[in-house]
Amino acid sequence: METTTPLIELQNVAKRFGGIQALSGIDFDVRKGEVHALVGENGAGKSTMMKILAGVIPEYEGKMLWRGKNVRLKNPRHALGLGIAMIHQELSVMPELTVAENIFLGRQPLRGGVVDWPRMFREAAKILAELGFDHINVRDNLERYPLGVHQLAEIARALTSGAELIIMDEPTSALSPMETRRLLELTRNLARAGKAIVYISHFLEEVTWVADRVTVLRDGGKVATLDAAASNKQELVRLMLGKEAAFFEESKLPGAASKNRETAVLSVENLTRPRVFEDVSFSLRSGEILGLYGLIGSGHFELGEAIYGLVRPASGRILLEGRPLPAAPRRAIDRGVAYVPPSRRTGLFLEKPIYQNVSLPWLARISGFVPRTPREIQAARAVIERVGVRPPDPEKEVAFLSGGNQQKVAIARWLVEPPKVFVVSEPTRGMDVGAKEEVMKILRELSQNGVGVLLISSEPETLLAASERILVMAKGRIVREFAGETVTKEQLLHAAAGELAEAR
């Protein structure tokens, strides 16, 4: 690591939003050839800081130095011009264009006013080869490649635009373990080649592996900057939370195997939707938390959608309390099935107040033909207080809440009338450790009250934290059941990825 002037430096930076102090007294620097990770709970100030670095937020207190000189970024374009590029959490690629076009988006090499395709393909292939991905055909449409390559295209775009500082915001949240490893290696290589990288992630394991230094934020302030090599996960968590927290690397599953079991509340029999999931059978007991693990694309999320009736399976049956469940969300709700989708954005009305988000499935019951706002608010307040939404104000728009609290609203909605079966997909994605634990506590309480919980996730920690049994899906099939034994994260990964290798 060089010890020259940092490439970029923040000095005593602070930012207020209205009455909220989002950041204060932040000193932060990134050197050339360094990966500097940024960790903290949701709401700790990571995204605010990142937006200041990328020129998205031009108004703040304090100083920013670029190559030792005072700068004030006016907008993201200005930042890009200096050599600061941001890789967004939600990718800004165009899957229906070629890989090369995505890399040169908006800056295609021209000859005589028209795109110089041969040159663009040549240069795109060159940069990908430099990054160690020479097996990718830059003439193919990006959509033919998995998400990891989409991310790669964004990074290549940043590099070809001359970026010196690359800000990565949760770059691995949608990637498979193999893609994640590749991205981490790529990140290291970029640093070795002299780029400076700000790496933001919830996955502390990745952070300790990839970063040279780690800065921990808490409540808008800097807690510490550590040498990554000298830090460990437990220490980072303690710094992030200001307290010790339980960690789930493995778990002794208390549940018994699915055979010889009393009547199930939900049973799925030979459910098939070609190319998505095939011949899936399992049963869920009342009061049980059943984990369903799979890598992205193994069909586990789609299975959740099918149970809730969002898609119609081609064959097979879904039985709720022994009776067939028709494929319609309204019918599912009326029979006592609740569902939380893997993405908050699809499940919530961000611009609408919390109470309208909570009451929508229950309008007929809460207030009859004419919606009665006071009753809706009352019902919403009861459930959001129960799950600990902060602030517990039912009239606030959901967009005002942090991601973790939005997720709690998505769950709270289904507590208005306790469900019999609760299908939750990825309830803790992108959440910090503290909020994760709160969500898990809610699910455990529900199961203790007799609700059958089907917990669907691609994050092993999430499943290990709460499941009594775990089913593993790969390529649309259930390949393994863990019950009544101690299971580790590695075993889960192996079951999902190992079978995947065989299926190919």
Added chain:
Amino acid sequence: MANEPHDSPKTPGRWRAFLARSREFAPVWTLLALVLFFSVYSDSFLSLENAGNILNQVALLAIMGTGITFVLLTAQIDLSVSYMATFAGVVAAYYTAAHLPQPWPIVAALLAAGALGWINGVGTARLGIPSFMVTLAMSLIASGLSLYLTRGRILFDLPPLSETLGSGRIFGVKWLVIVAALTLLIGHLVLKYTRFGRYVYMTGANPKAAELAGVNTRGVITAVMVIGALTAGLAGVVGIGRLGSATPTAFDGMLIDAIGAVVLGGTSLFGGVGGIPQTIVGLLILGVLRNGLDQVSVDIYMKTLITGIILLAALVFNILFAGRKEN
């Protein structure tokens, strides 16, 4: 719309909040500015009689605009409303001429419009054709049916009820204005005070999320397309009474004004935001503008251009407001 108020609040945060809110109220400022402008530059503009004129001028648009408000709130669009209005007027006159006993010609007209709206709805919600395309095709179908029924002629036999509602008065107030006011009122009550109204807003705000919460979004979209067609049909039925005849192109030209008025009021083209009060403001903006331009000495050949520019400016505001929401 250069009437953003220029006072200086103490903190930037407050200033921003104020700005955000004033964008929501931008249509109201526009309306006030137009009223002020025409009151200063015309002697005849500011009078009770002229206010009555304006209401009378926008009444048909108001009836049609009520349905369009429903359609836009679900993030759909209906480009066939004006043609369905013409068609409904033609049906009412056609069956009156054919001596179908009253009020059956009017019932037939509304049913016919409703049926076309149902096809719009099914095409959009069940078959997944963009409402833009379905209703564009429907505008040709409605127009074609009008031409076919009339054979291109003008029909003068009108239902008596159409004549009364279209040009009669009660206690000195035009029936037309009363019908418009009632339509708006019912539309408002349905949107604000029924479960269906809430479903309309939620479907427009996030269709996927509404479906996840058990809302029958396809049913909601089909219903708003039918509502749009029914209010268009009503506009046609009373409109022929106002014109004194039914022609095969009577109301075709109202399309842009009707959608324009709703959007001018601030109902979002992207769904979920807006409502009847906004539509009323939009109608008044359009009415005041049209009426006022007649009263000041503006080049008559400039009127359409000016109206178009104001409409464009209002649309830009609408987009800016939508952009604020995303941040």
